[in-house]
Amino acid sequence: MIRTEEIYKSYRMGATKVKVLEGVNLTVEKGEFVAIIGASGSGKSTLLHILGALDRPDKGVVKFEGRDLNSFSAGELNRFRNKMVGFVFQFYHLLDELSVLENVYLPTMASKSVAGWLACRKQAKERAKELLAQLGLDERADHKPYQLSGGERQRVAVGRALMNEPELLLADEPTGNLDSVTGNGILDVLEKLNKAGQTIIMVTHNEGIAKRAGRIIKLIDGKICRT
Amino acid sequence: MYKILIATRYLIRRHITYFAVLAVALCAFIVLVVMTVLTGLVSDFKLKNHLFTGDCVVGTKTLVGFTYYEDLNRILEQADFIESASAVIQSYALVSPNWTEQGLGLEIMGIDPVRHSMATGFGETLYYHKNNVSEAFEPVFKPDLLGCVLGVEVGNRLGNSLAPQRDPRGGYFYNDRFDESSVSVSCVPLTARGAPAKADLGLINTLNFYYSDYSHSGLARVDGSLVYTPFDQAQWLCGMDGPLKRANAIHIKFKPDVNLQTGCKKVALLLEKFKQEKADEEQAYLLDTVTVQSWKEYRRAHIAAMEKEQTMMTVLFGLVGITTVFIILVVFYMIISHKSKDIGILKSIGVSNADIITLFLGFASSVGLIGAAIGAFGGWLFLRKINQIEQWLFEHFGFQLWDRTIYAIGDIPNQVRFTVLAVIILSAIVACLAGAFIPSRQAARLNPVETLQVSQL
Numbered sequence: 001m002i003r004t005e006e007i008y009k010s011y012r013m014g015a016t017k018v019k020v021l022e023g024v025n026l027t028v029e030k031g032e033f034v035a036i037i038g039a040s041g042s043g044k045s046t047l048l049h050i051l052g053a054l055d056r057p058d059k060g061v062v063k064f065e066g067r068d069l070n071s072f073s074a075g076e077l078n079r080f081r082n083k084m085v086g087f088v089f090q091f092y093h094l095l096d097e098l099s100v101l102e103n104v105y106l107p108t109m110a111s112k113s114v115a116g117w118l119a120c121r122k123q124a125k126e127r128a129k130e131l132l133a134q135l136g137l138d139e140r141a142d143h144k145p146y147q148l149s150g151g152e153r154q155r156v157a158v159g160r161a162l163m164n165e166p167e168l169l170l171a172d173e174p175t176g177n178l179d180s181v182t183g184n185g186i187l188d189v190l191e192k193l194n195k196a197g198q199t200i201i202m203v204t205h206n207e208g209i210a211k212r213a214g215r216i217i218k219l220i221d222g223k224i225c226r227t
Numbered sequence: 228m229y230k231i232l233i234a235t236r237y238l239i240r241r242h243i244t245y246f247a248v249l250a251v252a253l254c255a256f257i258v259l260v261v262m263t264v265l266t267g268l269v270s271d272f273k274l275k276n277h278l279f280t281g282d283c284v285v286g287t288k289t290l291v292g293f294t295y296y297e298d299l300n301r302i303l304e305q306a307d308f309i310e311s312a313s314a315v316i317q318s319y320a321l322v323s324p325n326w327t328e329q330g331l332g333l334e335i336m337g338i339d340p341v342r343h344s345m346a347t348g349f350g351e352t353l354y355y356h357k358n359n360v361s362e363a364f365e366p367v368f369k370p371d372l373l374g375c376v377l378g379v380e381v382g383n384r385l386g387n388s389l390a391p392q393r394d395p396r397g398g399y400f401y402n403d404r405f406d407e408s409s410v411s412v413s414c415v416p417l418t419a420r421g422a423p424a425k426a427d428l429g430l431i432n433t434l435n436f437y438y439s440d441y442s443h444s445g446l447a448r449v450d451g452s453l454v455y456t457p458f459d460q461a462q463w464l465c466g467m468d469g470p471l472k473r474a475n476a477i478h479i480k481f482k483p484d485v486n487l488q489t490g491c492k493k494v495a496l497l498l499e500k501f502k503q504e505k506a507d508e509e510q511a512y513l514l515d516t517v518t519v520q521s522w523k524e525y526r527r528a529h530i531a532a533m534e535k536e537q538t539m540m541t542v543l544f545g546l547v548g549i550t551t552v553f554i555i556l557v558v559f560y561m562i563i564s565h566k567s568k569d570i571g572i573l574k575s576i577g578v579s580n581a582d583i584i585t586l587f588l589g590f591a592s593s594v595g596l597i598g599a600a601i602g603a604f605g606g607w608l609f610l611r612k613i614n615q616i617e618q619w620l621f622e623h624f625g626f627q628l629w630d631r632t633i634y635a636i637g638d639i640p641n642q643v644r645f646t647v648l649a650v651i652i653l654s655a656i657v658a659c660l661a662g663a664f665i666p667s668r669q670a671a672r673l674n675p676v677e678t679l680q681v682s683q684l
Contacts, residue, residue: 046676049676052575054574054575054675054676054679055674055676074579074580075579078577078578078579079577080577081574081575081576081577082576082577083577087575087576089575089679093568093571093572093575093679094572095233095569095572096240097233097236097237097240098232098233098236102232106229106576107576107577109228109229109232110229110573110576110577110578110582111577112228113228114228114231117228117229118228160576
């Protein structure tokens with residue numbers, strides 16, 4: 001489904017150039033649940049951002065279903081982020097001004113014009129409610145994010161990521177901000193989704209959490225050491 | 228649709244937005260009130276000048292006047308685009324009340340009251356003869372006496388205790404007892420060449436007039452320095468009643484559907500033709516100085532000062548608008564700096580840079596629209612009550628926006644014009660868009676990876 005070939009990425013910090021990724025080759029097949037582990041600063045989040053087209057590599061190719069992401073126009077990249085991938089972040093990253101339900105259907109709303117949204121809003125709201133029900137949040141639809149616990153917020157973030165039925169779910173330390181019980185609940189959700197056919201790439205620094213995935217990739221100093 | 232949803236939520240939930248709305252509302256309020264009052268004053272002043280002058284004036288600036296005015300008046304009255312024309316004598320005179328030797332140098336205007344009322348708003352300015360203008364020069368207490376109409380402030384200047392008194396609200400109290408005193412009006416008669424006609428005799432022409440009425444045109448200079456007399460008497464006083472009679476000007480009123488510029492051009496053509504026809508006649512050279520002016524040109528010196536003040540105020544309020552732009556810019560910088568995480572989230576779900584800019588510009592235009600609407604509504608309410616508020620302030624604190632004993636202003640103009648309102652609302656929206664544009668563009672350029680980093684939270 002997604003493949004990287006010789007990915008390089010570096011950042012400039014003042015006068016110093018920090019090499020983050022140094023020739024990463026990675027292939028993830030459809031339906032896989034892959035965990036990328038590594039110490040802080042090993043480049044795992046950067047790799048995830050590049051896979052989700054939130055960032056571009058300095059060198060190398062990312063191919064999604066055979067198409068090179070480097071050849072995508074800005075509009076195509078936006079559509080790719082909207083339709084093909086769903087992000088789950090460590091700090092949930094929900095919009096505080098919107099309700100839980102609105103946060104979940106936001107990706108669908110963002111992909112439509114006013115007329116398009118008015119035509120499909122019923123179905124979109126139904127789908128968002130279904131997702132919230134699956135995630136055990138149907139009673140929380142009208143709440144604001146600040147009224148929810150950390151685990152509930154992360155489940156809302158999962159719901160938002162799944163709203164447009166993306167091919168690929170990218171999770172960046174999804175349990176990093178949660179206690180172990182709540183974190184396990186989120187991992188249960190991801191496992192369940194994977195069993196239903198969802199491709200997932202998850203970044204974590206915790207080997208115990210990584211073991212819940214089908215495959216573990218270890219990143220050390222910007223290079224894949226073990227897969 | 229999400230842009231409307233998010234912009235609306237930002238508007239409601241972000242309290243700092245209220246300051247931006249308040250700033251816009253205050254600016255809109257101030258601009259609406261000041262522009263309405265100022266525009267009203269200028270319009271009112273122009274209207275009064277228009278009524279005083281008529282639509283167009285054919286005349287000369289010399290005190291000598293011009294000949295054949297009767298023929299010209301006839302031609303003008305026969306023209307299909309002219310409703311009426313009124314020949315006038317204009318000069319300066321020494322006006323002395325009968326109880327004192329001291330006189331005042333004033334302007335006199337000799338008119339036929341009926342004709343002049345048809346060409347200008349003269350009849351409407353009278354107090355006693357508003358409904359019978361033909362008797363304007365007949366004193367009420369004894370109609371067979373020779374009467375004159377004084378500018379409403381002239382009586383006070385002459386020291387007449389029975390003259391109308393200006394009240395603190397700008398109106399006039401007319402005394403129940405009619406003033407039966409008289410004034411002598413003395414002029415230096417001039418020959419057609421401009422020399423004093425009786426220089427060798429050392430004489431001036433003098434006539435005695437009784438007060439027949441007062442004219443309140445609302446123009447301070449006119450009301451304080453003009454004395455209207457019957458046309459024939461003024462002509463005699465100025466020495467213009469020789470075998471070839473002279474007048475100084477003809478005031479014209481066009482028919483209602485005639486455009487001012489078009490009408491003036493047609494009058495100019497008629498005048499040129501008239502000058503050619505009279506070229507070989509005696510004293511035809513006096514027609515050389517005769518010109519055609521619209522009322523705006525004729526009263527330019529007076530109107531221009533007022534218009535200049537209006538322009539200056541518009542420029543000043545342009546600066547207020549620029550200040551609003553900066554307030555909005557600062558507020559939006561603050562909002563966007565607090566919302567960088569949201570921008571990262573939106574980009575992660577595929578929202579484009581252009582859509583981020585549109586979202587914040589939509590937010591800004593909402594701030595502009597709501598602020599302007601609140602300010603305009605507040606301004607409209609304030610203007611509706613402005614005269615009552617001023618009255619209350621005057622009664623309790625003695626405060627007046629304009630001292631009515633000095634300025635020829637009655638009520639404060641408070642008619643809100645749709646165009647002024649539309650311009651203010653549009654300007655407020657444009658100012659908000661201008662203020663929000665740079666922060667919005669910077670927001671769109673934010674790197675989502677950086678804004679979503681844990682270290683940025």
